[in-house]
Amino acid sequence: xxxxxxxxxxxxxxxxxxxxxxxxxxxxxxxxxxxxxxxxxxxxxxxxxxxxxxxxxxxxxxxxxxxxxxxxxxxxxxxxxxxxxxxxxxxxxxxxxxxxxxxxxxxxxxxxxxxxxxxxxxxxxxxxxxxxxxxxxxxxxxxxxxxx
Amino acid sequence: xxxxxxxxxxxxxxxxxxxxxxxxxxxxxxxxxxxxxxxxxxxxxxxxxxxxxxxxxxxxxxxxxxxxxxxxxxxxxxxxxxxxxxxxxxxxxxxxxxxxxxxxxxxxxxxxxxxxxxxxxxxxxxxxxxxxxxxxxxxxxxxxxxxx
DNA sequence: CCCTATACTTGCAAGTTACAAATAAAAGAA
DNA sequence: TTCTTTTATTTGTAACTTGCAAGTATAGGG
Numbered sequence: 001x002x003x004x005x006x007x008x009x010x011x012x013x014x015x016x017x018x019x020x021x022x023x024x025x026x027x028x029x030x031x032x033x034x035x036x037x038x039x040x041x042x043x044x045x046x047x048x049x050x051x052x053x054x055x056x057x058x059x060x061x062x063x064x065x066x067x068x069x070x071x072x073x074x075x076x077x078x079x080x081x082x083x084x085x086x087x088x089x090x091x092x093x094x095x096x097x098x099x100x101x102x103x104x105x106x107x108x109x110x111x112x113x114x115x116x117x118x119x120x121x122x123x124x125x126x127x128x129x130x131x132x133x134x135x136x137x138x139x140x141x142x143x144x145x146x147x148x
Numbered sequence: 149x150x151x152x153x154x155x156x157x158x159x160x161x162x163x164x165x166x167x168x169x170x171x172x173x174x175x176x177x178x179x180x181x182x183x184x185x186x187x188x189x190x191x192x193x194x195x196x197x198x199x200x201x202x203x204x205x206x207x208x209x210x211x212x213x214x215x216x217x218x219x220x221x222x223x224x225x226x227x228x229x230x231x232x233x234x235x236x237x238x239x240x241x242x243x244x245x246x247x248x249x250x251x252x253x254x255x256x257x258x259x260x261x262x263x264x265x266x267x268x269x270x271x272x273x274x275x276x277x278x279x280x281x282x283x284x285x286x287x288x289x290x291x292x293x294x295x296x
Numbered sequence: 297c298c299c300t301a302t303a304c305t306t307g308c309a310a311g312t313t314a315c316a317a318a319t320a321a322a323a324g325a326a
Numbered sequence: 327t328t329c330t331t332t333t334a335t336t337t338g339t340a341a342c343t344t345g346c347a348a349g350t351a352t353a354g355g356g
Contacts, residue, residue, distance in 0.1 A: 003252075003256075004256055004259045004260075004263075004275070005252055005255045005256050005259060007275065007278050007279065007282065008163070008255070008259060008278070009184065009187065009255075010282050011163075011278055011281065011282055011285075012163050012167065012180075013184065013204070013205075014282065014285045015156070015159075015160050015163065017205055018285075018290070019160065031311095031312095032160075033312090036157065036161065039157060048334080048335095049334070049335065050333090050334065050335080056161070057161075057165055058313095059313070059314055059315090060334080060335070060336095061313085061314065061315080061316095061335085061336075061337085062312070062313055062314065063335095064335060064336060064337090065312085065313090065336090065337095066312090068336095069311090084321075084322065084333095084334085085320080085321055085322085085334095086320070086321045086322065086333065086334040086335070087321095087333095087334065087335090088334080088335075104153055107153045107156070107157075108151075108152055108153050110290045111152045111153060111156060112152075113288055113289065113290050114281075114284050114285055114288045114290065115152075115284065117283070117284040117287040117288060118280060118284050122277075122280050122284075125273065125276075125277055125280070126277040126280055126281050126284075127152070127155065128273075128277075129270075129273055129274040129276075129277035129278070130155050130156070130159055130277070131155065132266060132270050132273070132274055133159065133262075133274050134155065134158050134159055134162065135265070136262050136263065136265040136266050136270075136274075137159075137162045137166075137262055139265040140261055140262045140265060141261065142166070142258045142261050142262065179342095179343095181343090196303080197303070197304065198302090198303065198304080206344095207344070207345055207346090208303080208304070208305095209304085209305075209306085209344085209345060209346080209347095210343070210344055210345065211304095212304065212305060212306090213305090213306095213343080213344090214343090216305095217342095232302095232303085232352075232353070233303095233351080233352055233353085234302065234303040234304070234351070234352045234353070235302095235303065235304090235352095236303080236304075297356100298355100298356085299354100299355085299356080300353100300354090300355080300356095301352105301353080301354080301355095302351100302352085302353075302354100303350105303351085303352080303353100304349105304350085304351085304352100305348105305349075305350070305351095306347105306348085306349070306350090307346105307347085307348080307349090308345105308346090308347090308348100309344100309345095309346095310343100310344085310345095311342100311343080311344075311345105312341105312342080312343070312344095313340100313341085313342075313343095314339105314340095314341090314342105315338105315339090315340095315341105316337105316338085316339090317336105317337085317338080317339100318335105318336075318337070318338090319334100319335085319336070319337090320333100320334085320335085320336095321332105321333085321334080321335100322331100322332080322333075322334100323330100323331080323332075323333095324329100324330080324331075324332090325328100325329080325330075325331090326327100326328085326329075326330095
């Protein structure tokens with residue numbers, strides 16, 4: 001476990017598993033991608049399709065279909081912008097908001113459970129480290145450019 | 149960025165992007181899943197199908213097909229065990245070993261680049277924190293059970 | 297010699313993805 | 327105004343991934 005790559009490989013896989021389990025709420029099973037879409041729509045004010053797609057680094061054509069699915073599930077609505085009818089404004093339905101909140105709670109519970117296996121000092125250090133790592137990745141040229 | 153969940157959401161997505169870019173080597177494009185399979189085969193001594201599938205928490209039937217693909221790509225071989233003909237022993241071909249090494253190098257370069265945006269103290273703290281986090285996840289009941 | 301267990305493979309059927317081409321609205325040029 | 331270009335989004339298609347159910351083949355216990 002001395003190798004940097006190995007360390008991150010394990011981390012990546014564990015997160016993958018966490019995300020798989022994360023989003024089964026009230027009988028509805030939500031994929032990680034869908035949960036990220038809900039999250040970003042909730043976070044931004046009157047976002048357009050392209051905006052969210054770019055933010056999540058998802059191909060627009062793929063994103064278009066994902067939104068269609070979320071609309072069919074009754075979690076998202078899409079209405080043409082009044083200013084420019086080419087744009088569609090995305091928003092969460094009541095059920096969508098409920099789902100986003102439920103996922104948030106569920107994920108935080110999972111994370112709390114994981115953090116409960118560390119002492120207070122470790123918890124703080126790990127959180128601070130994740131922030132530092134995120135910032136480093138944001139500055140990096142090799143990845144992660146579109147995210148925030 | 150105060151929310152634990154948000155912190156990890158961003159981290160997860162950035163890793164996703166990193167993994168997407170990670171594995172285009174010599175014209176051959178390798179998915180994250182395939183790179184993990186190569187990695188695990190390389191790491192273990194005479195592993196069987198089920199062993200690796202379980203390790204990576206991939207459905208055996210899916211894994212069976214992924215191995216077929218990797219065999220077609222000339223990266224993996226599969227030979228029936230002499231002891232028990234139901235088992236297949238997986239191993240990397242010369243090209244597969246080369247690929248695994250190339251991915252390892254490439255990933256480490258990416259990580260070095262990311263780490264270059266931190267000072268020495270931060271680098272050490274972050275690495276130590278990842279280890280702590282991995283251990284916590286290993287102890288956790290909510291995820292990650294099959295990994296190592 | 298049968299019966300069950302185990303390792304792995306196929307048959308679907310659904311879902312994801314992305315390139316190319318289409319549609320539709322806005323903006324600029326003539 | 328009309329023509330052309332740009333921009334936002336959607337569809338056609340085609341390849342790939344995934345997982346359940348059912349199948350094949352080998353091993354081991356009775």
